[in-house]
Amino acid sequence: MPSSVMPTSNRRDGHAPPAAISTAGLRKSYGDKTVLDGIDLHIPGGSVFALLGPNGAGKTTVVKILSTLITADGGRAQVAGHDVAGAPDGVRAAIGVTGQFSAVDGLITGEENMLLMADLHHLSKREGRRIAAELLERFDLAEAAKKPASTYSGGMKRRLDIAMTLVGGPRIIFLDEPTTGLDPRSRHTMWQIIRELVSDGVTVFLTTQYLEEADELADRIAVLHDGRIAAEGTADELKRLIPGGHVRLRFSEPAAYRSAASALSDVTRDDEALELRIPSDGGQRALRSLLDRLDSAGVEADELTVHTPDLDDVFFALTGSADVPDQPKETVR
Template sequence: MSISQSQPAVVATGLRRAFGDQVVLDGIDLEVAEGSVFALLGPNGAGKTTAVRILSTLIGADGGEARVAGHDVAREPHAVRAAIGVTGQFSAVDNLLTGAENLVLMADLHHLGRGEGRRRAAELLARFDLEDAAHKSAATYSGGMRRRLDLAMTLVGDPRVIFLDEPTTGLDPRSRCTMWEIIRDLVAGGVTIFLTTQYLDEADELADRIAVLDQGRLVAAGTPDELKRRVPGGHVRLRFTDAAEVELAARALGGSADEDALTLHVPNDGSVRSLRALLDRLDDASIEVDALSVHTPDLDDVFFALTGRPSTEKENAR
């Protein structure tokens, strides 16, 4: 995944939004680099969809400022809309039309000429492996095909920034992997992806940076690895060839030994510096290690530590 060093694709400062007495966004700050994948995580009801709706000009903010693709979302909404694409939690596909007709309709809405619109539709049908189903009713499409068509419709306008709100909800593992490859291809072409998802493995797999939203506030931000290192529980597993080496290593390093398995678990955050220090201590003690593996907390552990609840917990979404 390549990250451009030019101006951020999305910047939000002090973004606030309430619905009645319920504060949904409580002064959040975001910055998303061009040509990257940014994932916004949080429990249902945390404010993720509200943030996407504000940044994509679908609703206004009560306070704060935001710029998308260099344009102010409040003062230049038309310029923002011309630069973005939005794929929501629920497909915008028209079941009464074929796949090709859905794409041509989007081309008409973008004021493309008849010939250009058909060319663009054919190009996207091929790109998303929908050529064989191009002239079939979208009502006959599988869930994965519908999501691909939905994203293809978003791309008709050649957006620079795409908001993907829960793009793989309900998809089978193969369809999810296909969508991941499409996202990677888009980013390789310079598109910025702003992703919200309940699937933490998806964020771990795709995102350059992640922010965690809880009860309307950002509680953490960083790369996936940076967030994992914030949570205790990481360790290095050392395996030895005999019990004597395990005992020597335990005296030198501490940790939890399993003499039957000939292993020693040593607390470690997995960073290069801490691993180098551990190996230096082994060398100083002239202890030979047969194998070494690093075990760090995953994003589920991060999510639970930051929000106080597992990632699978469901609440009323806003």
């Protein structure tokens, strides 16, 4: 199994940026089944963190612990600077949670759902109506605000769910599989909403079964398997853990093709297609070295494509699970 990619710092002083969410040795068992077996996380503020794992891996358990819905059996966790076990009220005041199943009440209107949340946050009626109107407009629900939520489409209900989560102005949001069951258009709309939240400085902790979703949104990704973090890093770092990456060079002139084949080592040739395949992790340094060798030989390829394993491959290699949605198997840059 590939080794983990450890968190790296963005700061020149070598210290990790302040964490919006952090855990150390987080543990949780149910009877004789260990669900979490020492989870360490450091999630900077204003970022998207995605937690991946097979069904039953413990993703929702992590969310429930960090949002104070259940207690851990061991380890430490801090959210928004508050200890989850010692100061749960401080944590709850700083977060919003959207679970796998919608919290929307279908018997009342979208606006009434929003105003109910405002009441729960002890906002004045005037302030509650102002915030509800602003969020309904922001999430493109203003026209449907007076209609029963039961008449909303799946995508509209999900948008209303997140809008309700934002009534209290949380700086950290937990989204537990927020796009499950949505059509592709609604899923992309949800992605845009998440990007806008992060641009406003909100931290998003995302669990998802859609690997493309993590690839699109997350600054960092962790794969949870057998109660532990099997690997963590950026999407590109995780993809480079898996062998099979390569650079493909295509030529239109046979002479240039032969010159490149002679100049490069460890290549796979396709003499009919005039293509060369060179093993590579797709990193900047490897590409620069390859281009330097071509320049030294006075050769220019007509087309260069970088092929890296995708998150499907990473997920399967780390978890041995076939529980992965269908995704394209080749990423071409």
